[in-house]
Amino acid sequence: MFLTRFSAVIIKGLMKIVILFIFLFPPSVFADDCSFEYLRNDFITESAEIDAKQSFETKGVSFIAVANGLGPARPGFEHIQMTACIILKTRWDVLWVGANSGNCSAQIELEKHAIAYSRIFNEKMIGLAKLSEKYNCANDLQNLLN
Template sequence: MKIAIPFISLFSPLVLASDCSFEHLRNDFVIERAGADAKQSFEDKGVSFIAVANGLVPARPGFEHIHMSACIILKTKWDVLWVGADTSNCSAYIEPEEHAIAYSRVFNDKMIELAKLSKKYDCANDLQNKLY
C-alpha cells in the first residue's frame, strides 16, 4: 500500500493537470523553425514526435490522418509540451496551447516525412496507413 499511494498520485489528474511549464518555454519553440528543428532532432537522436498535454489524452498534431498503431504509440519516443492538460489553470491558457499545437504540427509533419524514409525506424510502415 505504501508503494501504491505515491504511484497513484504520480498519475493523478490533479498532479498532471496543473503543469504549465510550456508557458515559460514557448519562446524556445519558434513555429517558423519547427521543420528545421525536426530535421536536426532526427539527425541527432532519430525519430521522436511531440504530443501536447492539453486534455485528458494528449493531442498528437500531425497524426489526424494516420492510424495510431501500438508501435507508433509505444515504441516511439514522444516529448510532451505541457500546456495545462485538462484544466485552464495556466495564465493565458489558450495562446500557449495554440502555440504548442502549431509548433508540434509542423515538427511532427516534418518528422513523419523523415521517419517514413528511415531504415532504422521500426514503425516506418505504420506511418503509411492513412485514415480517410
C-alpha cells in the same frame, strides 16, 4: 453464483485502491504542469521544420504531443491511424500546457502555440520517419495513410 460474488469482491478491492490513489495524488499533481509557458520562446513555429530535421539527425525519430486535455493531442497525426508501435515504441516529447486543469495563464494562446509548433514538427518528422531504415514503425506510417 460463486464467480459473481468473487468478481464483486475483486472489483470492490480494486475500487478501494483506485480511490486511495486518487486521494493520495490529486489531479492537480498530474494536470497542473504549465511548463510550456516558460519554454514557449524555445519553440518558434517558423523553425519547427528545421528543428524536426535536426532532431531526426541527432536522436532519430521522435514526435511531439501536447498535454491539453485528458489525453494528449498529437497534432499532425489526424490522417494517420495510430498503432501500438507508433504510440508505444516511439519517443514522444510532451509540451505541457496545463492538460485538463486550464489553470495556466494565457491557456488558449499557449495551447494554440504548442499545437501549431508540434503540427509542423510532427508532419516533417513523419516524412523523415517514413523513409528511415532505422525506425521500426516506418511501415506503419507508410501503410496507414488514409
